[in-house]
Amino acid sequence: MNYLEIKRHLAIKIENLLKRLDDPNLSTSDGEALRNMIDNYQYIAEIAEMNHFQRGIKN
Numbered sequence: 001m002n003y004l005e006i007k008r009h010l011a012i013k014i015e016n017l018l019k020r021l022d023d024p025n026l027s028t029s030d031g032e033a034l035r036n037m038i039d040n041y042q043y044i045a046e047i048a049e050m051n052h053f054q055r056g057i058k059n
Contacts, residue, residue: 003052010042010045013041017037
C-alpha cells in the first residue's frame with residue numbers, strides 16, 4: 001500500500017467513527033473508546049506522513 005492509499009483508508013475510517021459519535025444513544029464509555037480510536041488513526045496518519053516525506057533523507 002502506498003502513502004496515498006493509506007491516507008485515504010485512514011480518512012475513511014476516521015469519518016466512519018465520527019459518524020458513529022453522532023449517535024445520541026451512545027454510552028459515555030463507547031464515545032470515549034471511539035474518540036481514542038480516532039486519535040489512534042490520526043496518529044497512524046501522522047507517522048505515515050512523516051515516513052513518506054522523510055524517505056531518502058540522509059542523516
